[in-house]
Amino acid sequence: MASKILLFFRNLIHQEDGITAIEYALIAGAILVAIYLIVGKVGTSSSATFSAINSAI
Template identity: 45%
Template sequence: MSSINKIFLFLKNEEGVTAIEYALIAALVAVVIIATVTSMGTKVQGTFNAVDAALP
């Protein structure tokens, strides 16, 4: 097999591209989850502080 054929087959192979796409999607999902949990955590903490202040 010649070098040109090997290069062509390497460029045509899309398995690595799919793995990278899945990794990027997983990273994006992780960022969204972290942002959501952080935002909700701040709101929940504020609610607990308000309840704590209202109790005698």
């Protein structure tokens, strides 16, 4: 059983398709993290702006 799993990963490493899939997954993960951080920063900034407007009214 362990030898089949080891053989699967060896074949995956030597295939170009597996490497490409991993690269795309890493890029997608980096993009998701960037979007998460940007949305969080914009949300915090927007919240502060609306709070300031609310207290001015």
